[in-house]
Amino acid sequence: MTAPVIELRSATKRFRSGSGGVHTAVQSLSMTVRPGEFVAVVGPTGCGKSTTLSLVSGLEPPSEGQALVRGENVSGIPEGVGYMFQNDAVMPWRTVLDNVAAGPRFRGASKAEARKRAEIWVDKVGLGKFGGYYPHQLSGGMRKRVALAQTLVNEPEILLMDEPFSALDVQTRALMQDELLRLWSGTGAAVIFVTHDLDEAIALADKVVVMTASPATVKATFEVGLDRPRNVEEIRMTREFQDVYREIWQSLKEEVDKTRERSSAGV
Template sequence: MSSPLIELIGATKRFPSGSGSVHTAVRDLDLAVAPGEFVAVVGPTGCGKSTTLSLISGLQPASAGQVKVNGQPVTSIPDGVGYMFQTDAVMPWRSVLDNVASGPRFRGASKAEARKQAADWIERVGLAGFEKYYPHQLSGGMRKRVALAQTLVTKPAIMLMDEPFSALDVQTRALMQDELLRLWSGSGAAVVFVTHDLEEAIALADKVVVLTTSPATVKDVFAVDLPRPRKVEELRITEDFLRIYREVWESLRVEVEKARRKGTADVA
């Protein structure tokens, strides 16, 4: 077993609330991700899944416990981290080519070299011929391809993905899931993928982490022993997929029901 690339050890994150009290988003969170491993994180709405990504990325410091990347404590954004958000992080005033080239440029590449790298990844994500287009001229799926190229062009060792496909229609979402698996395969990157869609989590991941209702901690970790390479739509109808789905859903369902009861009580 290789040493974990990402480690959260008893990680806790507290935020001041609007009422002057303190809100604990995640508590005593233990999580390990190996190099090249694809980990999906699921849990009830508002339980702290995105906060977990923020701790790994260094965008938020832990209030207690430890967060390590490559064995080193995370005190700022670690080198080699790519982050793909739920909303597109494209710059509307820049072309597709210049959006994708922005990452290499920020890391010191010359304009010519950055554009060369960007053109390569634009082709890899299936957008060759759209280099001069602007975000408003693209469909939702095409903008996600731009965002994926932006994430991958810097060859990250860690990819953090916060519900990146949730706004897409069902067909486009399935295509993007297959595209992500194709581009990630062989990259060696570790992926932490937050999603509300349990089918998506199982179809993509090597293991699925179930978080409890807020404040989140790890409830269960399920290995996804499905062969790769995978075709998402074909995989969903297999008996092995359905078996894993039932196992994970039984764990997740309890937390979703707890969150629903808690929400009802808060409203009352």
């Protein structure tokens, strides 16, 4: 098998709390992602899913254990990592085209080369006619397409996505999920996709990782044996999808219930 491009080895992350105590966000967390593999991470609210991405991206170092990219300990942001956040990172004073060109320019591309690459990706995400528009002139779904183009224009080997579609309405969200699969297919990029939506996780991923209630660790990992290419709306109707959903939900529900009980008890 291909060596993992991402690996967490018994990684623990602690933060200093506002009261002066210590909060453990993730504990003894181990997982691997291979090139071209799409891994979705699900778990109860506040369990530390986003912290997992921070460890891989180098935004936060582990307090214990290791975070490795391409077999090397992560120190700083590794080369070839694209990060798509829940909130858009578009710059309101720049046009769609200039927003997408900013990444290549930052990485040393000439103005002409950056613009050429941006034009290709703006067209790929279906915004070819809107290159001169500003973010305030776009719908929420269109802004997400800009954010996706911003991320993919740099051809990342690793794609980290932190609930990127959660603010969208149901129909637009499904369109963006299909768009992501279309654009990711064949790139060979390894993906970690954090979501609260189990439907979304199964529809997109090769593998779903279920996290425990806080402090989070990996409770279980499920293979999603659904054929590709996928249409996310159609695949949800299949018996195979429903079977996978029931299996994973049994594991996830226990952790969601634990979080609710703690919240009710004021813990």
